[in-house]
Amino acid sequence: MIVRIMGEGQVKLSDSHLPELNKLDDELLVEMENGDGPGFRRTLTALLSKVRELGTPLPDDSLEPSELILPSSDATLEEVRELLSDDGLIPG
Numbered sequence: 001m002i003v004r005i006m007g008e009g010q011v012k013l014s015d016s017h018l019p020e021l022n023k024l025d026d027e028l029l030v031e032m033e034n035g036d037g038p039g040f041r042r043t044l045t046a047l048l049s050k051v052r053e054l055g056t057p058l059p060d061d062s063l064e065p066s067e068l069i070l071p072s073s074d075a076t077l078e079e080v081r082e083l084l085s086d087d088g089l090i091p092g
Contacts (some may be wrong), residue, residue, distance in 0.1 A: 002058070003051055004066035006075070015050030019092065025088040032077060040077050047089075048073050053066075069080060 001018075004010045024047040031039035047069060058064060070089055071080050083089060 001008060001067045002064045003068045003070060005070050005072065007072040008064060009060060010058040010062065010064060011051060013051060013055040013060060016081065017054045019049075019063075020054075021047065021090050022088075025054075026051060026092040029088045032081060035077075037077060040080075044071070044075070044080065045073055079086060 001013050001015055002010055003013050018027060024043055028040065028043045030036075032041055051070065068090065069083070069085055080089070
């Protein structure tokens with residue numbers, strides 16, 4: 001799976017990591033629903049860090065179709081709400 005972090009680039013990520021990322025995504029949804037700004041920021045940072053840790057960066061000149069697009073680390077709660085689907089940021 002190719003994942004784009006807005007403003008950073010793309011990483012290749014194994015589908016086997018989705019359950020781990022979905023746990024963070026679920027936490028992020030709860031924090032957003034509760035208006036927990038500090039919790040939202042902490043969990044978004046953790047989610048993006050985990051994607052960077054588990055993924056393999058693609059070269060800057062590579063432009064692959066992204067199967068998943070994640071917000072930048074400085075995205076606001078409102079900006080992330082606009083990106084959400086019924087499943088959150090990460091499907092499944």
